[in-house]
Amino acid sequence: FNKYGYQINPAALGSLEKALIKCTTPSTISSCIVVDAKEVKGDGSKPNIIKCTSDGCVEDKGGDGEYYIDASDSSKIIQCVNNDGIICKSIPHQGSVSSPTHYASAKADAKVLYTCNNEGCIDEGSTIKGYFLNSAGTSGKTLIECNGTECVEFADVETYSGIGTVKVTDGHAFLCVDVGCNGAGEVEIKTLSTPIYKTIRSGNLFPGSPRATDITVKFDKDGSVFLLDPINYGSTAGITETTVGTYVYFFDMNGNRVNPPTSGTLPNVSAYQCEYKETDNELDDGTLALEQHCVQVKGFAKIPGTSNFVQCSGWRREGCTITTLKSCDPEDEGKLGTGNKIV
Numbered sequence: 001f002n003k004y005g006y007q008i009n010p011a012a013l014g015s016l017e018k019a020l021i022k023c024t025t026p027s028t029i030s031s032c033i034v035v036d037a038k039e040v041k042g043d044g045s046k047p048n049i050i051k052c053t054s055d056g057c058v059e060d061k062g063g064d065g066e067y068y069i070d071a072s073d074s075s076k077i078i079q080c081v082n083n084d085g086i087i088c089k090s091i092p093h094q095g096s097v098s099s100p101t102h103y104a105s106a107k108a109d110a111k112v113l114y115t116c117n118n119e120g121c122i123d124e125g126s127t128i129k130g131y132f133l134n135s136a137g138t139s140g141k142t143l144i145e146c147n148g149t150e151c152v153e154f155a156d157v158e159t160y161s162g163i164g165t166v167k168v169t170d171g172h173a174f175l176c177v178d179v180g181c182n183g184a185g186e187v188e189i190k191t192l193s194t195p196i197y198k199t200i201r202s203g204n205l206f207p208g209s210p211r212a213t214d215i216t217v218k219f220d221k222d223g224s225v226f227l228l229d230p231i232n233y234g235s236t237a238g239i240t241e242t243t244v245g246t247y248v249y250f251f252d253m254n255g256n257r258v259n260p261p262t263s264g265t266l267p268n269v270s271a272y273q274c275e276y277k278e279t280d281n282e283l284d285d286g287t288l289a290l291e292q293h294c295v296q297v298k299g300f301a302k303i304p305g306t307s308n309f310v311q312c313s314g315w316r317r318e319g320c321t322i323t324t325l326k327s328c329d330p331e332d333e334g335k336l337g338t339g340n341k342i343v
Contacts, residue, residue, distance in 0.1 A: 006050055006072065009034055014056045037071075049078060049088045062088040065106030067114055074120030077103060093121060094135065099191055100222040101135035104144040104151045111150035115222065122268070125253070126150050128316065129208030130217065130226025131166055131175065131189055142168045143189070146226070148208035160186075164204030175206075175225055177217075191223045220317065231316045233270040236294045244290065246275045248303050248310060250320065260322055262308065267319040271297040271312050 007021045016037045025031035037052040049068055051060050062068070062080035068088070070076045076090040095101035095116035103114045103121075113124040113132060131154070132144040138153050143166060145154035156168040160176045166189070167174055177198045178185035187198060196219040202212055208227055209215050216228045234251025241247060250258045253268045260266060274294040281289040298314040303322070312320040 008050060008057050008059060012056070016052060016054065016056065019052065019057045020050070049080070061086050063107065067103045067105040069114065069121045069123065074118075077114060077116060077121050095121070098221075102132040102144055102222075102224070103136055104134070104153050106152070111152055113144060113146055113151040122253075124151075124268075128226055129206070129229070130224060131173070131207070132226075133173070133189060133191075133223035142171065142173050145207055162205045164200055164206030164209060175217075175219075187219055187225070189219065189223060189225050192219060192221045195220050197228070218315075218317070226317065228315050230314050231270060232296055232314070233268075234272075236272050236274055236292070239274070240292070241274075241276045241290065244276055244278055246273060246302070246304055248273050248297070248301055260303070260310065260320075262306075263322050263324070265319055265321045268317060269312075269319050270314070271301065271310050271320045273297050273301045 012019045018034045019037035022035050023032040064082035066080040068078040070078045077093040080088040093116035097117045100117045112126050114121045128146045129148045134144045141153040143154045160181045173189040174186045219225045234255045272294050276290040278288040279291045297312040
């Protein structure tokens with residue numbers, strides 16, 4: 001027995017529960033334990049990869065230019081390259097909260113964007129529209145372009161081809177945001193301390209732009225610029241409550257329900273406020289049926305059972321922020337109720 005790292009547990013096919021065998025010492029069976037698998041994209045402990053979904057885990061050889069989330073190490077990403085045969089290995093993604101990194105995976109069935117920081121990497125999918133600084137170090141490809149269908153490494157060009165297009169000069173990438181494409185008409189795509197929002201006139205060539213209308217793009221702190229479009233992850237259709245009242249639910253990018261922290265920002269989530277009222281319909285147990293009415297949170301909503309509020313914009317990548325009330329003078333702007341404000 002010379003297994004090392006992660007192996008598929010043949011006794012757990014079709015499930016994530018106890019789906020993997022983890023061995024920490026080569027040729028030592030006593031170092032092996034059975035572990036649950038996460039619903040993630042891979043494990044980089046050997047040349048091949050193990051891909052796990054809700055249906056279980058399978059072994060895969062990967063393909064040239066493909067990247068996968070490394071479930072075994074949040075500081076790394078799995079890179080597959082063709083070097084006299086496909087080899088997949090874990091490499092440091094070098095992303096942090098203050099300076100995330102971006103990778104475009106060349107998978108044939110899903111050309112997606114991965115964004116990485118201290119907490120690991122997330123799959124941002126392929127529906128986002130915009131440009132991202134390319135962290136793969138590919139020569140002549142400073143940016144990743146996402147057009148709403150796929151995300152791919154974008155070959156550098158030295159001149160603009162219209163409003164909403166990019167150019168690269170001496171390793172620096174710029175987006176043309178207005179006529180003339182110079183001075184205030186262009187903005188560098190780089191890491192920022194504060195996001196920048198720009199409105200670009202109709203007829204622009206920004207990736208995935210509806211040509212007939214003006215658009216708003218966000219130059220984010222992580223070295224990206226993307227179309228600010230509305231998102232609504234998840235659904236409250238299957239949720240029921242047994243008590244009259246108001247509830248707030250949170251969903252991540254994959255539509256999974258998540259619990260909010262007591263404070264701070266949840267990136268890439270949607271929130272919904274649902275009110276349950278009694279109806280005239282009586283259930284078999286003699287209680288009255290409840291009617292559900294839900295709206296997506298775009299603004300502020302009170303989180304029941306706490307003193308906290310949630311603030312969401314409803315826009316892509318802006319997430320929701322959990323905050324509390326603090327006292328202020330009655331004339332302070334942004335106050336909520338008498339003598340209070342949200343900060």
